[in-house]
Amino acid sequence: MNVRTLEKLNKQFGSSVLESSEFRGELTVVVPADKIVEVCRFLKEDPDLRFDLLADLFGLDMYTPVKRFGVVYNLYSLKNHHRIRIKTFVEENHPHVQTVTGVWSTANWHERETFDMFGIIFDGHPDLRRIYMPDEFEHHPLRKDFPLMGIPGSLYLPKK
Amino acid sequence: MEERSPGMGLEKALGDSLMLTKLEDAINWCRKNSLFPMPMGISCCAIEMMAFAGPRFDSSRFGSEVFRFSPRQADVMIVAGTTTYKMARVVRKIYDQMPDPKWVIAMGACTSSGGMYRTYSVVQGIDQFLPVDLYVAGCPPRPDNLLHALMTLQQKIQRRESKGSTLGLVGEFPHHKPKSPIVA
Amino acid sequence: METATHDIPRKTRILQALEDQNTSVSFVDPLENDVILNMGPQHPATHGVLRLLVRLDGETVTGCVPEVGYLHRGYEKLAENCTYHEFIPHTDRLDYLSPLANNVAYVLAVEKLLGIEAPPRAQYLRTIIAELARISSHLMMMGSIGMDVGALTVWMWTFREREKLYDIFELLVGARFTTSYTRIGGLAHDMTPEAEKMIRAFIDEFPANLEESEKLINKNRIFIERTDGVGVISREEAIDLGVTGPCLRACGVNQDLRRTNPYLVYDRLDFDVAVFDGGDSLARYYVRLQEMKESQKIVIQLLDKIPKGEIHALKPKKVLPRKERVYTRMEELIHDFMIVNFGVDPPVGEIYHAVEASKGELGFYFYSNGDGHPWRMKIRSPSFVNIQALPAMLRNVMISDVVAIIGSLDPVMGEADK
Numbered sequence: 066m067n068v069r070t071l072e073k074l075n076k077q078f079g080s081s082v083l084e085s086s087e088f089r090g091e092l093t094v095v096v097p098a099d100k101i102v103e104v105c106r107f108l109k110e111d112p113d114l115r116f117d118l119l120a121d122l123f124g125l126d127m128y129t130p131v132k133r134f135g136v137v138y139n140l141y142s143l144k145n146h147h148r149i150r151i152k153t154f155v156e157e158n159h160p161h162v163q164t165v166t167g168v169w170s171t172a173n174w175h176e177r178e179t180f181d182m183f184g185i186i187f188d189g190h191p192d193l194r195r196i197y198m199p200d201e202f203e204h205h206p207l208r209k210d211f212p213l214m215g216i217p218g219s220l221y222l223p224k225k
Numbered sequence: 226m227e228e229r230s231p232g233m234g235l236e237k238a239l240g241d242s243l244m245l246t247k248l249e250d251a252i253n254w255c256r257k258n259s260l261f262p263m264p265m266g267i268s269c270c271a272i273e274m275m276a277f278a279g280p281r282f283d284s285s286r287f288g289s290e291v292f293r294f295s296p297r298q299a300d301v302m303i304v305a306g307t308t309t310y311k312m313a314r315v316v317r318k319i320y321d322q323m324p325d326p327k328w329v330i331a332m333g334a335c336t337s338s339g340g341m342y343r344t345y346s347v348v349q350g351i352d353q354f355l356p357v358d359l360y361v362a363g364c365p366p367r368p369d370n371l372l373h374a375l376m377t378l379q380q381k382i383q384r385r386e387s388k389g390s391t392l393g394l395v396g397e398f399p400h401h402k403p404k405s406p407i408v409a
Numbered sequence: 410m411e412t413a414t415h416d417i418p419r420k421t422r423i424l425q426a427l428e429d430q431n432t433s434v435s436f437v438d439p440l441e442n443d444v445i446l447n448m449g450p451q452h453p454a455t456h457g458v459l460r461l462l463v464r465l466d467g468e469t470v471t472g473c474v475p476e477v478g479y480l481h482r483g484y485e486k487l488a489e490n491c492t493y494h495e496f497i498p499h500t501d502r503l504d505y506l507s508p509l510a511n512n513v514a515y516v517l518a519v520e521k522l523l524g525i526e527a528p529p530r531a532q533y534l535r536t537i538i539a540e541l542a543r544i545s546s547h548l549m550m551m552g553s554i555g556m557d558v559g560a561l562t563v564w565m566w567t568f569r570e571r572e573k574l575y576d577i578f579e580l581l582v583g584a585r586f587t588t589s590y591t592r593i594g595g596l597a598h599d600m601t602p603e604a605e606k607m608i609r610a611f612i613d614e615f616p617a618n619l620e621e622s623e624k625l626i627n628k629n630r631i632f633i634e635r636t637d638g639v640g641v642i643s644r645e646e647a648i649d650l651g652v653t654g655p656c657l658r659a660c661g662v663n664q665d666l667r668r669t670n671p672y673l674v675y676d677r678l679d680f681d682v683a684v685f686d687g688g689d690s691l692a693r694y695y696v697r698l699q700e701m702k703e704s705q706k707i708v709i710q711l712l713d714k715i716p717k718g719e720i721h722a723l724k725p726k727k728v729l730p731r732k733e734r735v736y737t738r739m740e741e742l743i744h745d746f747m748i749v750n751f752g753v754d755p756p757v758g759e760i761y762h763a764v765e766a767s768k769g770e771l772g773f774y775f776y777s778n779g780d781g782h783p784w785r786m787k788i789r790s791p792s793f794v795n796i797q798a799l800p801a802m803l804r805n806v807m808i809s810d811v812v813a814i815i816g817s818l819d820p821v822m823g824e825a826d827k
Contacts, residue, residue: 089758119651121789143662150761170651276571
């Protein structure tokens with residue numbers, strides 16, 4: 066099943082499939098950030114593959130000077146009971162990715178969470194606000210340079 | 226009633242139908258035996274608090290007959306669960322809405338000191354923004370532990386102690402200082 | 410009349426989002442205004458700290474924006490600073506109504522990363538506790554949906570059943586509630602014959618007790634009218650919104666990870682997947698009721714088939730060695746020291762493993778760079794995604810139905826907010 070999926074992706078997108086790997090039976094495919102909506106739409110609508118459930122969407126901070134942030138999409142097919150992982154990487158100074166809320170509506174809150182935790186901006190998102198931290202919070206907690214204990218004074222506490 | 230009444234012989238004369246005590250003690254006895262908790266159930270400790278109100282560890286036999294979710298009708302606020310900075314404002318607002326006299330029980334490790342979460346979004350102990358009367362240890366504390374806390378709080382009330390409020394007698398405004406009588 | 414010229418406070422962004430939302434109902438209203446109601450984080454009926462901003466036209470809901478994050482404890486950042494073993498107690502507090510199921514899910518994901526497998530007895534025991542945790546969580550749901558529509562007795566009786574389960578957990582694991590029973594490569598300790606007897610006794614009388622509570626509400630006209638046809642979500646919408654678990658199975662989709670991607674010993678067991686049509690609150694309630702009965706069947710089969718054997722895998726650098734060997738042998742001592750202080754020794758790579766928890770698909774994603782601490786851990790929590798489906802379910806319902814719908818959705822905020 067992994068082989069078939071990879072073949073179809075290669076046939077359709079050719080050079081856009083930057084790399085692919087398999088570990089413990091799971092297939093991971095890396096695509097460039099500008100092709101992500103097309104790849105997702107193809108995977109969802111192809112009659113043979115039909116990856117119609119977006120299980121998860123989140124960010125990844127590699128902490129490298131080039132291509133620091135990654136966005137990972139975990140897809141699941143209800144018809145074939147099969148999973149695939151799509152990854153795309155963005156730069157630190159321009160963390161913009163196209164939104165996939167047009168393909169799966171569930172991506173709405175997942176992308177908001179990724180924006181809140183990493184600061185990756187999803188172009189075309191209907192309502193990009195913070196979801197976990199309060200609106201006035203200025204930092205992005207899951208980045209590797211944010212300390213675990215937080216920055217004192219960044220969150221409001223009522224007086225005793 | 227626990228303190229000895231002055232031996233005036235009146236009790237011996239009239240028997241069991243009369244009790245002599247101070248007004249303060251009587252009122253505190255009423256307060257302690259009818260504590261209506263306001264359950265600020267936030268996370269896992271809330272489940273143990275529900276078990277504390279449930280059929281096995283019955284809290285209503287100690288006087289906490291109903292859990293009043295409206296702060297205006299409650300005496301004691303049991304904060305059960307991890308308080309984050311986002312939630313702290315809400316907890317403080319609700320505490321301010323409770324009428325005097327009021328007490329706070331900090332249930333569990335997360336409210337006493339932040340618990341096992343030393344992270345950016347958890348307040349390390351609710352005593353940073355609320356005056357707390359009682360800390361209950363455990364993660365989560367067993368319902369028996371919470372019952373013991375309730376009984377300890379009842380003893381505190383009888384001793385006229387409250388961290389966050391001034392206990393006045395019924396009919397006396399707590400902040401009102403009576404004027405001294407004019408002595409001509 | 411004089412109007413005061415004070416500053417009108419700037420609208421918060423969430424309020425703006427509510428007002429921007431498309432409303433599907435248009436009324437010809439002589440008063441021409443609608444009320445925005447804040448069902449705040451502290452509310453008797455929202456399960457946990459969920460905030461709902463609801464836009465009302467009279468009593469009809471025209472739009473709703475849920476707000477989560479009041480219990481965000483920073484689990485994912487915490488996991489980057491803990492070793493794989495140290496995180497096991499934290500997984501208890503995710504879905505705090507069925508803590509054992511979370512333990513099992515986490516440990517299965519780590520074992521997939523490490524490429525090891527627990528011995529058969531441990532796998533059977535893990536399946537038993539996962540099903541008991543499912544029963545415990547669904548009993549709570551039954552109680553709280555009863556309480557939400559007004560039937561308080563159901564809550565009291567299901568809590569009595571849950572106390573029996575807590576007694577079992579206390580005997581089996583040592584703690585009533587936050588158990589941390591599983592370990593990487595096996596379990597913390599074995600099941601004693603006493604515990605087995607107690608589980609058997611509970612499971613044998615469970616159908617009768619369940620029927621007692623069921624009889625109160627299943628045919629009750631008030632309950633049925635309050636939940637039938639209320640909070641409907643269509644099949645395509647549910648899949649599009651990523652809903653999983655009993656809420657998806659109540660829309661007619663036959664999707665259960667125990668059947669489609671089996672893990673532990675589910676492929677050797679005989680059980681049915683509960684699927685109902687309709688997509689409304691009553692269907693969601695029936696799915697969970699049926700699942701409890703199926704779990705009871707599963708536990709009976711497991712108790713008869715459980716093999717004897719040990720409960721710890723013997724993989725030196727990845728599994729904590731047994732204590733008696735640690736105290737007497739040199740190698741085990743060194744391994745124990747290394748695993749406790751520096752973590753197990755995983756390969757470089759990333760995996761995702763999901764199990765069917767009581768609320769839906771609970772998945773753990775690990776990106777490991779060879780270190781004892783995960784580089785990135787992501788929890789795919791079912792309640793987070795199920796709450797996202799709430800605005801779709803709350804179209805054109807009355808304000809008092811909101812409470813029943815949230816009860817039938819059964820979110821747990823510890824999981825949704827991570």
